[in-house]
Amino acid sequence: MPTYTAPVKDMQFLLHKVLKVTTADTPGYAELDEGFTAAVLEEAGKVATDVLAPLNAVGDREGCVLENGVVRTPKGFDAAFKAMKDGGWTALDCDPDYGGQGLPYLMGSAVGEIFVSANMAFNMYQGLTHGAYSAIHTHGTADQKAKYLPKMVSCDWTGTMNLTEPHCGTDLGLMRTKAEPQEDGSYLITGQKIFISAGEHDLAENIIHLVLAKAPGGGEGTKGISLFIVPKFLVNEDGSLGARNSLSCGKIEEKMGIHGNATCVMNYDGATGWLLGDLHKGMRAMFTMMNEARLGVGLQGYAQAAAAYENALAYAKDRLQGRDVTGAKNPNGPADPLIVHPDIRRNLMEQKSFVEGARALTFWAAHLIDRSVRQKDAAAEGLVSLMIPVIKGFQTDKGFDMAVQAQQVFGGHGYIEEWGMSQFARDARIAMIYEGANGVQALDLVGRKLAQDGGKHVMAFFEMVKAECKAHDGDERMKGFTEALKVASKQLQQAGMFFMQNGMKNPNAALSGSYDFMHLMGHVCLGLMWTRMAKAAYEALDAGDGDRDYLEAKIATGRFYMARQLPACSMHLARIESGAETVMALPAEAF
Numbered sequence: 374m375p376t377y378t379a380p381v382k383d384m385q386f387l388l389h390k391v392l393k394v395t396t397a398d399t400p401g402y403a404e405l406d407e408g409f410t411a412a413v414l415e416e417a418g419k420v421a422t423d424v425l426a427p428l429n430a431v432g433d434r435e436g437c438v439l440e441n442g443v444v445r446t447p448k449g450f451d452a453a454f455k456a457m458k459d460g461g462w463t464a465l466d467c468d469p470d471y472g473g474q475g476l477p478y479l480m481g482s483a484v485g486e487i488f489v490s491a492n493m494a495f496n497m498y499q500g501l502t503h504g505a506y507s508a509i510h511t512h513g514t515a516d517q518k519a520k521y522l523p524k525m526v527s528c529d530w531t532g533t534m535n536l537t538e539p540h541c542g543t544d545l546g547l548m549r550t551k552a553e554p555q556e557d558g559s560y561l562i563t564g565q566k567i568f569i570s571a572g573e574h575d576l577a578e579n580i581i582h583l584v585l586a587k588a589p590g591g592g593e594g595t596k597g598i599s600l601f602i603v604p605k606f607l608v609n610e611d612g613s614l615g616a617r618n619s620l621s622c623g624k625i626e627e628k629m630g631i632h633g634n635a636t637c638v639m640n641y642d643g644a645t646g647w648l649l650g651d652l653h654k655g656m657r658a659m660f661t662m663m664n665e666a667r668l669g670v671g672l673q674g675y676a677q678a679a680a681a682y683e684n685a686l687a688y689a690k691d692r693l694q695g696r697d698v699t700g701a702k703n704p705n706g707p708a709d710p711l712i713v714h715p716d717i718r719r720n721l722m723e724q725k726s727f728v729e730g731a732r733a734l735t736f737w738a739a740h741l742i743d744r745s746v747r748q749k750d751a752a753a754e755g756l757v758s759l760m761i762p763v764i765k766g767f768q769t770d771k772g773f774d775m776a777v778q779a780q781q782v783f784g785g786h787g788y789i790e791e792w793g794m795s796q797f798a799r800d801a802r803i804a805m806i807y808e809g810a811n812g813v814q815a816l817d818l819v820g821r822k823l824a825q826d827g828g829k830h831v832m833a834f835f836e837m838v839k840a841e842c843k844a845h846d847g848d849e850r851m852k853g854f855t856e857a858l859k860v861a862s863k864q865l866q867q868a869g870m871f872f873m874q875n876g877m878k879n880p881n882a883a884l885s886g887s888y889d890f891m892h893l894m895g896h897v898c899l900g901l902m903w904t905r906m907a908k909a910a911y912e913a914l915d916a917g918d919g920d921r922d923y924l925e926a927k928i929a930t931g932r933f934y935m936a937r938q939l940p941a942c943s944m945h946l947a948r949i950e951s952g953a954e955t956v957m958a959l960p961a962e963a964f
Contacts, residue, residue, distance in 0.1 A: 375684045375793040377426040379418030379487045382923065383729060385411060387736045390909040390919070394479070399740070400747045401477045410480070417484045420460060421491035424453050429492040432633020433796045437574070439625050444573040444635040450495060454528070454576045462488075463499045463528040468510060471522035478746070482672060482739040486732070489676040493800050494633030498531055498571045504666050505532025505583050509602070512650035512658040520608055521581055530579040530604075534659065534666070535566040535639060543813050545585065545656070546594035550641065552586040552601060561643045562586050562603055565623070568807070572637030573605075573622035579614060580605040582639070583659070584646060591653040600655035601646035620644040630799030664761055666808045668738060671764035673804045674772030675731035681779035681797035682724040689717055689782050711782065719937075720782060724775045726934035729927075730899035731768045733906055738764055755830040759822045760898070766814035767895025769804035776801040815887040818894070819872060831869070838862045838901055845904075850911055854904040857935040861897045861942040868893055868949045875952065885956040886949035893945035900939050903931035 385407065388394050394405045428449045435447040457463055466481030467473025481503075488496040506525045509517055524530040541547035550564025562584055566572075573580065582603045591597025607615040623638040650658035693708040702709045711717045738760050745754035780787035780794040787794045805811050823831050842859050845851035868890055876883035910924040910931075 374430055375426070375680065375797075376687075377422055377491045377680055377683065379414060379421055379490075380679065380732075381411065381414045381418055382920075383732065384414055384483050384486075384736075386906075386909070386919075386923075386927070387733055388479075388483070390913055391733065391905055392479075392736065392740055394740075397740075398748075399477070399743050401475070401743070402479075405477070405480065410483075413476075413480060414483060414487070416460075417462070417487045420456065420462065421487045424456055425488060425491035425495055428453055428495060428633070430793055430796065432492065432494050433630075433800075434632075436632035437625055437635040439573075439622060439635075442573075442621055443575060444622060444625060444637070446574050446576055446635070447633050450633065451576060453495060454498065457499060458528050463502070464526045467503075467506060467526045468522070471510075471518065472526040477739075477743045479736060479739040479743055482668075482735060485669065486672055486676045486679070486735075489673050490680040492633070493673060493677060494631040497631065497634045498574065498576055499528050500669055501534065501571050501666075502528055502530075502532040504669070505534060505581055507665050508534075508583055508600070508658055508661045509581075509649065511661045512600075513602075517602065517647070517649070520612065521602065521604075524579070524612075525581060529577060530581055531571060531574070531577040532581045533569055533572055533583065534663075535569055535572075535582055535584040535603075536659065537568045538565060539567055543809065545598060548585060548587060548598060550584065550586040552588040552599060552646065553643075554588060555645075558647070560586075560588065560601055560646050560648065562601055562620075562641045562646045563643050564641050566639045566641070568626070569637045569639045570634055570807075572635060572639045573625075574635050578606075579608070582620070583649065584641065585655050585659060586646075588648075588652060595656050597653055598655040599652050600649045600658045602649050603641065603644050603646035607645060618644045629802055630796065631803055663808065664758070667761050667765040667814075668735070668742070670804050670808045671731075671761075671766075671768040672735050674765075674769035674801065675728050675735065675775075676772075677797050677801035677804070678724060678772040678775035678779070679728045679732070681776040681794065681801075682721070682728055684794065684797075685724065685779035685782040686712075686721060688786075689721060717782060720778050722930065722933045723938070724778055726903075726930050726938060727771050727775050727899070729906070729930060730902050730934060731772070733902035734760075734898050735764060735768070737902065752830075752833065755826055756833060758825065759818075759830045759834065762814035762818040762822060763891060763894050763898060765808065766811040766818070766891045767898075769801070770811055770892070771895070773798065773801045773805055811891075812888060815891040816884060818891050819883055819887040823869060823872070835862065835866060838897065841901060841904055845908065851904070851907060853932055854900075854907050854935055857939050858897070858900045858904050861893075861900050861939050864942045864946045865890075865893050865897050868946050871950055879953060881953035881957055885953040889945040889948045893942050893949070896939055896942050896945075900935060903934050907931045 389407050394402045432447040438445045464473045466476045466478050469475040552560040552562050584601045584603045585598050587597050588599045609615045619642045621640050623640045626636040689712040690710055692711045694711050697709045697713040702713050738757050741753040741757040744750040776797040780798055783794050786792045842855040845855050872883040907928050910927045913919040914924050
C-alpha cells in the first residue's frame with residue numbers, strides 16, 4: 374500500500390526563501406514566521422499520514438453506496454471527517470466572524486495540498502464546502518451569511534455547486550432547470566443536475582446546494598441564469614433544522630476514480646431555494662466558486678503526482694534490477710537498485726521537476742489571491758485571473774502524465790491494484806475534465822484572458838519575466854536559467870503575435886493553437902518559478918542558511934527542467950504557427 378509524508382521542507386522553502394512571506398506587505402503574512410508555518414504543516418502532515426492516507430485505498434475499494442436515498446461513505450470516512458472538524462482544519466483560512474481562523478489563503482492551499490495528496494476523494498467533501506462558503510461570503514446577504522456560514526466553516530454542514538445537466542455541460546446557456554418566484558421571496562427550483570460531487574452523503578447533518586437555474590424574465594443564454602441556495606434540510610429562524618427539502622439523489626455514478634467521493638445525480642422537484650446575489654447574475658456569483666475551484670483542481674493535478682512520485686522514488690531505491698552500466702553500485706547484492714539506471718533517473722527527474730515547479734506556481738498564485746482579497750490589489754487579481762486556466766489546464770495534464778510515469782517505475786507491479794499506483798493515475802484523470810475541461814481552459818485563456826483589460830495582464834506577465842532575467846545579468850550561476858527563460862518567453866510572445874495577426878481574419882487559426890498555447894505558457898510559468906527558486910537557493914547557500922544538500926539538489930532539479938522540459942516550447946510554437954489548415958482539413962463525414 375502506498376505511503377505519504379508531507380513535503381514540509383519544500384513548502385517551507387517556498388514560503389520563506391522564495392515568497393519571503395514574513396517581509397511581504399500582504400496583511401496577515403507578518404505572522405507567518407517559520408516556526409508557526411512549520412507547526413501547522415507538520416501537524417497537517419500527521420493527520421494526512423495517520424488518518425487520511427490509510428483510508429485512500431479503502432475509499433477506492435469500497436466506494437460510496439446509495440441506500441434508500443442516503444449515500445453511505447466508505448468505512449472510516451465519518452471518523453476521519455470528525456477528526457478534521459475537531460482539529461479546526463476546515464476553518465483554517467475562513468473569516469473569523471463566522472468561526473474561521475483567518476489564516477491567509479496561501480496557508481489553506483499548502484495544507485490543502487497535503488490533504489489532497491493523502492486522500493483526494495475524501496478532501497473533496499470539505500474542499501467543495503469551502504468553495505460554496507466563498508460564494509455565500511462574497512455574494513450573500515447579511516442574513517444568509519449568518520444563517521449558513523458558521524455551520525459551513527465548521528463543516529457541520531457541507532456545500533456543493535450544481536451546474537451541469539444531462540444535456541449541457543460547458544454550454545450553460547442550454548440549462549433547463551427553472552426557478553419559480555414565490556410571494557415570500559423564495560423560489561421553487563425544478564430540474565436535474567448531474568456530476569454533483571458530494572451531492573449526498575452521511576458526513577454532515579445538512580448539505581447546502583448552490584444551484585444555477587433560470588428565473589422568469591432573464592432572457593436566453595447565460596444572461597438569464599441565477600444562483601440559488603437550496604439546502605437539503607430547510608433551516609428554521611433559530612438556526613435549527615426543519616423539514617426535508619424537495620430534492621433527492623437519484624443515483625451515484627460509477628467512475629474511473631475518486632470512488633470515495635459521491636458523484637450524484639440530483640433531482641430538484643419544486644425545492645425551496647433563495648436567490649444568492651443579483652437576479653440573472655448567477656454566473657458572476659458562480660465564478661467566485663469556479664475560480665477557487667479551478668485553482669484547487671490545478672493543485673489536485675500536481676498533488677496526486679507528488680504522492681505518486683514519493684512512492685515511485687522509494688520503489689526505485691529499493692527494487693533491485695540489473696547492473697549499472699558504469700559498474701556495480703550494490704556489489705554485495707544480486708543486482709543494483711532501479712535508481713542507478715539513466716532512464717529511471719530521467720523518469721524521476723521529470724516527475725520531481727514538475728511537482729516542485731507546479732507547487733511553486735500554485736503557491737505564488739495563492740499569494741496573488743491573498744493580495745487581491747486582502748489588499749484589493751487589482752493588478753494581482755488580473756494576473757491570477759490570467760493564470761487560472763494555465764494552472765488548471767497545464768498542471769492537471771502534466772500531473773496525470775507524471776502519475777502514469779510514477780506507475781511506470783513499478784513495471785508490472787504498477788499495473789497491479791495491490792501496489793496502489795493505479796489509483797493515483799485514475800484519481801488524477803478527473804482533474805483534466807471537471808471544473809471546465811482542459812480544452813475549455815485553453816479557449817478561455819486565448820479567447821478571453823489574453824485580451825482582458827486590453828491585454829495589460831499578459832503584458833505585465835511578460836514584463837515580470839523580463840525583469841526576472843535582467844535581475845541576474847552578470848551572474849554566471851544563473852545563466853542556464855535566464856537564457857532558457859528568455860528564449861521560452863520570446864516564443865510565447867511570438868505565439869501571441871501569431872494569434873493577433875491571424876485570429877481576426879481566421880478565428881480557427883487561434884483556436885486550433887489554443888491548447889498548445891496553454892502548455893507553452895505553462896512551461897514558461899514553471900521556468901519562471903525555477904529561476905526564482907534557483908535564485909533563492911543560491912542566496913541561501915551564500916548565506917550558509919539551510920541544508921546544503923537540499924539547496925544543491927533544488928538547483929540541479931531546476932537545471933534539469935530548463936534543459937530538458939522547457940525546450941517543449943519550440944514544439945508548441947511550431948504547432949501554433951502551422952495554423953488551422955491541417956486541423957480543419959477533413960469534413961466531418963471523413964472522420
